[in-house]
Amino acid sequence: ASLNGLSKPPPVVHYHLNNVTTTADPVGNQETVLILTPLARFYQGYWNNLLALSYPHSLIALGFIIPKTKEGNAATVALQAAIATTQQGPEGKRFASVTILRQDFDPPISSQDESERHKKDNQKARRAAMSRARNSLLFTTLGPSTSWVLWLDADIIETPPTLIQDLAFHDKPVLVPNCFQRFTNEENKPDTRPYDYNSWQDSQVAADMARDMGPEEIIFEGYADIATYRTLMAMTADRSESRNQQAIIPLDGVGGTALLVKAEVHRDGAMFPPFPFYHLIETEGFAKMARRLGWGCFGLPNYFVYHYNE
């Protein structure tokens, strides 16, 4: 570090963590948002939706983690092209910074097909690997001045442009919208259906199941052969035009396709357990960990984001 032959002392940075606010008016209070995306495939729909977010891009930092596979290499090339276009484009659309991490461990299953991914036998290894990817991304990109972390999967291709403001408005430690999928129904009409079953309220049945389980066992949600009788947020959605989009419910488990977290929840230590934690793993284990740390988790049953339909 030398400038005109004079040596410049290295930086000393001083942060007061309690000056980093998280409020219902994040734009007014100039709160920074870190959007974190584990990315195995690049979808232009994801990028277009991200670009359309009305939260000031100058307050948004982006972080990606991409597997070291052939598919990951292709995704990296496509992502970098999209980033280059945006970051050299109009100043108002540019994001504050972008970090791309390439994973240092192999993904557990080679196929990224939806049917293969969702096989129950593959779930434990797959979700453990997803947890490690999320943790690597989180631990290396979260800074002392980050107010909010928005987890956003790479295949979320449609959200309201006001997503960040709408979620932050509720001022909750952990908040998840309802993740649906568009499809064409039997009558050849456009329709929607639930996609993410990881946001739920616990049941006595599931609690009893957990009590009788061995320490390494995990309860996976959304499989016919394990009836948990949990209340799934996906099933309680009101899809009518007149619905109350601000309806909010407490949750015990959360999904991570889109998930807003106050940075202080993560700073307290809340991460994504790659091992069974109270018989839960990944984002569902994260919700349990956040609650163990004293933070509440909530969901918006009638506020929708949409997952890509393969």
Next chain:
Amino acid sequence: ASLNGLSKPPPVVHYHLNNVTTTADPVGNQETVLILTPLARFYQGYWNNLLALSYPHSLIALGFIIPKTKEGNAATVALQAAIATTQQGPEGKRFASVTILRQDFDPPISSQDESERHKKDNQKARRAAMSRARNSLLFTTLGPSTSWVLWLDADIIETPPTLIQDLAFHDKPVLVPNCFQRFTNEENKPDTRPYDYNSWQDSQVAADMARDMGPEEIIFEGYADIATYRTLMAMTADRSESRNQQAIIPLDGVGGTALLVKAEVHRDGAMFPPFPFYHLIETEGFAKMARRLGWGCFGLPNYFVYHYNE
């Protein structure tokens, strides 16, 4: 970001995590070390020892977290004065960067006296608060290019100058030296005694105790009324001149007064549980978490660092 009227696109940074090595020859491989210190009081002896470390300072980043108390304010002032002197001094002695965080929550007990700190009734709240402080520091300072994290308490006032090289030499995921304290014995002679009892190998008695405990109970080490029969590293030290300083043993719990951790262990998700985790908390809970993630913990019974004697 504008330069000569031309707007400069914001930074895009690309990291390959598996190019971040952790090896037995960290200096040769130019590996970066992040030294993290929770600091309630400033000791000049700590700073002098830090300055004397022979690991290239240009590869060392420092991070501190300091409570928002009157004592914490005084410690901040003293620390900043020490930093200013060093960072404006000879280039070879300067550290790559310094981050100071001020805590956003209150410490649970107001007194920092050793006797008050070590009362068993105060341990759960105190060590939960220490865990939160360590997590805040870790989550906000760890970067994608950090190779090693050295946890070093603010009251460790004497280590070999080759501490980092000596620990890294063993190339272990988690490695703890033996923390002792100098004192004057009854014969008025300089002597040493064990200080940190948190590095241990588990026993059947402790495992049985854990099995019979309620979920919120914690086994604290080093209290006469809980005989755990664990093998305490503090008690197995060879203090002779001819001792083998490289002797190494596997551990189930580790203390944090001085502790070298491969950054990828933290990136995988290993943090300091502020809640009972397998009936363990803070650094002992961290060791259990690292092991749940598949990483081994080790100790050097005959390699000493020294804690301040109040």
